[in-house]
Amino acid sequence: MINPVTPWSATVQADLSESMPIFETALKEYKLKIYDVGDSIWLVAIWPNGGSIAFRLAFGMNSNFEKVAISEAPDEILITASTRLASYRIILFFPKSSGTMFRYTTTLRTKLPLLIPFWPRDILPLTKGGSTENTAGQVHVKQVGSRSGQLFFSMTKPQVGSVFYFQNLTAMSPYCQATEVSLRETVGGKWPELGFQFPVNAEKPLPADVEYIISDAFVKLDAAIPELDCDVVESYLESLATTYLLLPKPAPSQHDWLPTAEKILDNIYNHKGCWTQTGGSPYLNAYVNDYKTPAEIMVQLAVLLPLQEYLTWKGENHPMYQDLSDGLTTFYDKSIGSIVRWHPALEDDLDKSEEQKREMVMDSWYLHHPLLNLSRLALRGDEKAKKLFLDSIDYAIKVARHFEYEWPVFYKMTTLEVLKAETAPGDGGEKDVPGSYAHIMLMAWQLTKEKRFLLEASRAIKSLDGLAFDIFYQANNTAFSAGALVEMYKITGDKKYLELSYCCLAGIFKNCQIWDCDYGYGKNFPYFFSVFPLNDAPYTAAYEELEVFAALHHYLEVTAGITILPSLKVLIPEFIKYAVGRLAYYYPTLLPPEMIAEKTKTGKVQKDLWVPLEDIHDGWEKSGEVGQEVYGAGIAFGIIPRQYFKLTIFGGTLFINYPISNFRELKNSVTFHVEGSVSLHAEMKLLGISKTTLSKIKVEQKIKSSYQRVAELSDGAYKLVGKGIVRIILSK
DSSP states (O other), X not given: OOOOOOHHHHTHHHHHXXXXXXXXXEETTEEEEEEEOSSEEEEEEEOTTSOEEEEEEEEOSSSOOXXXXXXXXXXXXXXXXEOSSEEEEEEEEOOOOSSEEEEEEEEXXXXXXXXXXXXXXXXXEEOSSSOGGGOEEEEEEEOOTTSOEEEEEEEEETTOEEEEEEEOGGGGHHHHHHHTOOOTTOEEEETXXXXXXXXXXXXXXXXXXXXXXXXXXXXXXXXXXXXXXXXXXXXXXXXXXXXXXXXXXXXXXXXXXXXXXXXXXXXXXXXXXXXXXETTEEEEOSBTTOOSSOOBHHHHHHHHHHHHHHHHHHTOOOHHHXXXXXXXXXXXXXXXXXXXXXXXXXXXXXXXXXXXXXXXXXXXXXXXXXXXXXXXXXXXXXXXXHHHHHHHHHHHHHHXXXXXXXXXXXXXXXXXXXXXXXXSTTSOSOTTHHHHHHHHHHHHHHHHOOHHHHHHHHHHHGGGTTOGGGGXXXXXXXXXXXXXXXXXXXXXXOHHHHHHHHHHHHHHHHTEEOXXXXXXXXXXXXXXXXXXXXXXXXXXXXXXXXXXXXHHHHHHHHTTTSOOOTTHHHHHHHHHXXXXXXXXXXXXXXXXXXXXXXXXXXXXXXXXXXXXXXXXXXXXXXXXXXXXXXXXXXXXXXXXXXXXXXXXXXXXXXXXXXXXXXXXXXXXXXXXEEOSOTTSEEEEEEESOOHHHHTTEEEEEEETTEEEEOOEEETTEEEEESSEEXXXXXXX
16 A cells, blocks of 8 residues: 655655765664755664664755754764754754663754744655655554644554654743744654644744744654554553653642632632522532533532542531532432432423433433442441442443443433444444443442452453553543552452553553643643543543542552552652642632633633633633533542641641652651652652751651651752652651
């Protein structure tokens, strides 16, 4: 099969074969050759088997390179070049890494203001003879929307190997700010033209005589071509983690959640826009000032569960908990033997404006999500939640068996008629629902010890086989499915469950934005390492991010004592570290008014209210268009029990932005384990402790085989290695 190509690729193979390299070097067992072919400067990576792939380091824009100079330094090469239109600097760097990697950073300084209507992609597979149109390969991962600028592909004709490519899109923010363009959908392409397509500025000219970074690419070369699902996702996770260790990373945002939690609790409980009264009982609205949409059970439980966690941590009660708990039983429908989505007394108010806003219509994941939260409350001793959960579980089983463990998007609860089978034509239904279903079956087993629930879980999980990255449908459900799969692995010893958990997590990290959108309104929001709720979602969402945060904590808890992929000990803790501060910026109280949309789809935004916006968009788009989601208002309630630890003996609180385990208070000391990588760092703060006591505290961390003193950076603040035992000692 011949692949169609553009004119900017059609002659590259011939140009390279007819040119002599201007520089050659070796990178481990690979050869690297640099060519100047007129309008482009190329780096050709040659595999040990002779296969090769070309990387465009610079593009001349309708002009040829006239002066190219190369100088060497330890671990890097500097290339300076110029055309009639601009001057370029290219730094080719060879970082110390466990993989075979190089990085090229290209800057551009134009001689006059320029509009740039086109730019070709920067990766092209080559052949030993013939033309690039005859090559073949498989693209495993590419950028979607504003997600990471990543590309993972294998070249299979000829059999060459694989490439993991990652653009540090943060570096292009100044260019985007100057020209008002976006970095969405810039890394990808169609075989054989792949890689980064620099975002063109066809309307606002690039200023003259200002240097901008136009590419900052990390490239990892691999001789292997993964074929099995587990090999593909494990190679992706390993490559992403290896690259992540080398990436420039912003400082994580800081936020003290303790006072914020009290503001949030007060705002939700007392603000009328958060509540609807039905039958004399209060129910949370999904969105502030949305009185048209009936109360939903998912919304009540989405706040109730983290509120229960927070109140338990705090050791106090609050009347809002009882209000929410008392209203749950009204969502149970005896005629079908299950909880339902909408408040039964309000179904006539459904306006049918959306497919699911109809009587007895169920979105498949919407049944399992409330059941999961009910089971969590049940395991913590809530008898009302336990009864609702167990009274509904047989209906969930009935639905699963009816659909043969492959769920559609929408169905009728009474007849099980399929109302919408696929998310898009040919894409199937909600593919991570088997994982959610298996999760609630495991919870039912924990509550009852009935083996039938384990059997149901194993039947459902078979539907995940062969999906790899495509298990991902909704981020929070996929992330919690990963933990459930590990629990199945611990029960059965079957390694396929552990491997499937890696597929779930690969889907999560594939849908992350590991760059900072520092242009437009993006200057006001810390995007780095955020996660998108759906494969095609155009924005990140508050509630789903909170649940992914909680689910990744859970994954580390259930894998304690199990050897998991080292890459996960890099990626999971770092997601948590950045989420802890970033999630605060969903609250409009921390955002400038000009960033918030004037019109919302649902309800009305109250900018001084501690209830988060649902949606954060690309830097050139305003946020909060969907609404101000009440069901996401429990962010602080979910974060505090996982990142704040009471220090009874010191009279204060410990905050850490990394996951930890084995927290123990002894007579004169506290110990815990930091659960990450020695290549990274966590931040710890000792809060609410008197200066006198702080002066008597010594912090140590076990590095290799011995404890070493950790220096105090400022009052009660410390920088810890990302893995190891920490002890805090109060001297007499």
